[in-house]
Amino acid sequence: MLSFILKRLVQSVVVMLVVALIAFMLFRYVGDPVASMLGQESRIQDHDALRERLGLNDPFYVQFANFISNAVRGEFGISYRLQQPVSELIASRLPATIELAFASALMALVIGVTLGVMSALKPRSIATALVMTLSLVGVSLPTFLIGIGLIYVFAVELQWLPSFGRGAVVDLGWWKTGLLTESGLRSLILPAITLSLFQLTLIMRLVRAEMLEVLRQDYIKFARARGLSARTINFGHALKNTLVPVITITGLQLGSVIAFAIVTETVFQWPGVGSLFVNSVQVVDVPVMAAYLMFIAFVFVVINLIVDILYYVVDPRLRIGRAAQ
Amino acid sequence: MSELTQTAKPKGAVARFFDSDVWFSFRRSPVTIVAATVAVSLVLAALLAPWIAPYNPFNPASLNLMDGFTEPLSESMMGNYFVFGSDNQGRDVLSTILYGSRVSLFVAVMATLFAMAIGISLGLSAGYVGGVYDSVVMRIADIQLSFPAILIALLIFGVARGIIPPSQHESMAVWVLIIAIGLANWAQFARTVRGATMVERQKDYVSAARIMGVNPLRILVGHVLPNVLGPVLVIATIGLALAIIEEATLSFLGVGVPPTQPSLGTLIRIGQQFLFSGEWWILFFPAVTLVLLALSVNLLGDWLRDALNPRLR
Numbered sequence: 001m002l003s004f005i006l007k008r009l010v011q012s013v014v015v016m017l018v019v020a021l022i023a024f025m026l027f028r029y030v031g032d033p034v035a036s037m038l039g040q041e042s043r044i045q046d047h048d049a050l051r052e053r054l055g056l057n058d059p060f061y062v063q064f065a066n067f068i069s070n071a072v073r074g075e076f077g078i079s080y081r082l083q084q085p086v087s088e089l090i091a092s093r094l095p096a097t098i099e100l101a102f103a104s105a106l107m108a109l110v111i112g113v114t115l116g117v118m119s120a121l122k123p124r125s126i127a128t129a130l131v132m133t134l135s136l137v138g139v140s141l142p143t144f145l146i147g148i149g150l151i152y153v154f155a156v157e158l159q160w161l162p163s164f165g166r167g168a169v170v171d172l173g174w175w176k177t178g179l180l181t182e183s184g185l186r187s188l189i190l191p192a193i194t195l196s197l198f199q200l201t202l203i204m205r206l207v208r209a210e211m212l213e214v215l216r217q218d219y220i221k222f223a224r225a226r227g228l229s230a231r232t233i234n235f236g237h238a239l240k241n242t243l244v245p246v247i248t249i250t251g252l253q254l255g256s257v258i259a260f261a262i263v264t265e266t267v268f269q270w271p272g273v274g275s276l277f278v279n280s281v282q283v284v285d286v287p288v289m290a291a292y293l294m295f296i297a298f299v300f301v302v303i304n305l306i307v308d309i310l311y312y313v314v315d316p317r318l319r320i321g322r323a324a325q
Numbered sequence: 326m327s328e329l330t331q332t333a334k335p336k337g338a339v340a341r342f343f344d345s346d347v348w349f350s351f352r353r354s355p356v357t358i359v360a361a362t363v364a365v366s367l368v369l370a371a372l373l374a375p376w377i378a379p380y381n382p383f384n385p386a387s388l389n390l391m392d393g394f395t396e397p398l399s400e401s402m403m404g405n406y407f408v409f410g411s412d413n414q415g416r417d418v419l420s421t422i423l424y425g426s427r428v429s430l431f432v433a434v435m436a437t438l439f440a441m442a443i444g445i446s447l448g449l450s451a452g453y454v455g456g457v458y459d460s461v462v463m464r465i466a467d468i469q470l471s472f473p474a475i476l477i478a479l480l481i482f483g484v485a486r487g488i489i490p491p492s493q494h495e496s497m498a499v500w501v502l503i504i505a506i507g508l509a510n511w512a513q514f515a516r517t518v519r520g521a522t523m524v525e526r527q528k529d530y531v532s533a534a535r536i537m538g539v540n541p542l543r544i545l546v547g548h549v550l551p552n553v554l555g556p557v558l559v560i561a562t563i564g565l566a567l568a569i570i571e572e573a574t575l576s577f578l579g580v581g582v583p584p585t586q587p588s589l590g591t592l593i594r595i596g597q598q599f600l601f602s603g604e605w606w607i608l609f610f611p612a613v614t615l616v617l618l619a620l621s622v623n624l625l626g627d628w629l630r631d632a633l634n635p636r637l638r
Contacts, residue, residue, distance in 0.1 A: 018468075030487030140616070142573060144573075144578075259472065260473060282579055296476065
């Protein structure tokens with residue numbers, strides 16, 4: 001168990017180092033950091049002084065080591081566009097993205113599992129056919145069109161929900177949350193639906209497939225023979241056994257949700273890290289790009305690690321297999 | 326009986342195609358026939374845009390601001406007739422869609438070809454050579470596949486923008502986009518081709534060619550490649566649909582093709598500004614075109630996957 005976790009840890013560190021190298025090359029060689037920081041009206045002496053102060057004259061490996069030690073402390077320099085430390089920028093926008101990502105993941109999980117179970121238990125009903133067809137359409141529609149469609153129906157035509165922004169936020173000191181105000185919650189609904197649709201269809205299809213598979217197995221037949229109620233069989237026995245892969249996939253998808261939030265945040269002008277990233281790509285704000293890359297890679301690596309360990313904890317066969325060797 | 330003996334004669338490629346399983350499964354699936362009809366007509370319309378578009382939307386001389394915001398199926402103040410209405414600058418929406426799908430399709434097709442070229446060459450060589458080279462290539466592909474393609478395309482786009490001087494951003498935008506989307510999508514090809522190559526490598530015809538002293542490059546391109554093209558075709562079709570959506574998404578985010586040369590995504594981005602003031606048609610028609618295009622190509626890919634996979638029959 002310990003050696004397995006250690007091995008995974010080492011792999012994660014290697015991945016992070018590779019991403020850090022890419023981010024560093026971006027930072028160092030795309031555009032001229034000194035020119036971007038000082039602007040056009042500056043003296044050559046200032047350029048040289050800043051170059052020396054930033055350590056840009058040091059050998060490559062020294063610069064890379066400095067970059068990593070700064071990155072570990074969360075320092076990514078100063079945004080060219082906004083003239084603020086990148087760490088502050090990301091920290092101020094992170095709560096918005098995390099709230100959006102979790103709201104949509106929760107929605108996808110609850111609705112996805114419900115619809116999946118329903119369509120597996122009643123495979124021939126009209127509702128199932130309808131849901132399956134809709135899910136096909138949902139997968140093939142681009143995210144931004146779903147968002148625009150929702151805005152048109154619920155914000156422009158019906159005028160039930162706001163179409164952009166995050167509503168009023170409550171400052172908890174280190175975390176600005178929109179979950180405690182009415183306008184904040186109302187603003188969250190449309191973006192969360194938009195972001196969750198893709199995941200929702202994925203989870204639904206997964207639960208359906210797993211559930212159909214499990215329902216065919218002998219222990220379900222045996223449970224029926226014992227005269228257990230349909231509810232106990234379906235939810236106590238069958239659903240429990242389908243949930244392991246569902247949890248894994250949902251966990252792994254959480255990283256992509258944060259990345260997919262880029263599109264949703266742009267459509268709804270949601271003040272999160274995704275829209276910060278898009279704006280920085282438009283104007284080639286390299287420090288923000290490099291920091292976002294490191295941030296996303298870190299989220300992915302951590303989630304992968306947790307899912308791997310969870311798998312190990314949940315599935316006893318993995319542990320026994322190792323012990324027998 | 327005489328008909329039976331006739332079929333023994335060798336036939337031309339066309340006749341063989343109409344006799345094949347693929348054609349049979351095509352005729353049996355109404356959804357596929359509809360999808361193919363839609364896809365072919367959209368592609369034809371895009372290719373023939375300069376000849377069939379009612380107006381040239383990018384010729385400033387023919388534009389009149391008085392034509393702006395004309396509703397669909399109505400005559401403008403200047404007496405021009407717009408089937409899908411006109412946008413704020415008086416451009417005919419139908420014509421901008423025709424020209425826009427041209428840009429969208431060009432970017433998507435070129436990006437898919439680019440991804441295919443990288444993926445096939447890396448996959449073939451990795452599957453054939455094996456060893457450290459194979460594990461390095463596949464590990465890179467694994468890492469890349471665990472990130473969403475749109476994120477990678479965005480990053481590559483940003484890097485390219487930093488390297489290219491600002492004066493050339495507009496003229497290079499289409500090519501930057503092609504490279505960004507292509508580099509974001511190669512891994513799927515590499516993985517599939519590598520798997521198929523490892524199977525083919527074990528077969529006798531490859532050993533025979535090797536014993537005869539055929540140059541490895543020639544074995545790969547001339548002997549192995551034709552035998553792994555089936556799955557590549559499936560991935561290319563589905564990849565094309567993905568590339569269409571990725572291009573539209575990037576252009577929608579404002580990091581794709583410039584507004585002077587709009588694709589469907591750019592048109593949707595422009596149309597979104599007028600959604601709140603009630604000019605829905607500027608957004609609606611490009612969006613429908615995009616969905617029809619992506620959906621029909623996707624359905625064709627799904628059908629192709631089933632038709633070329635003998636295990637499903």
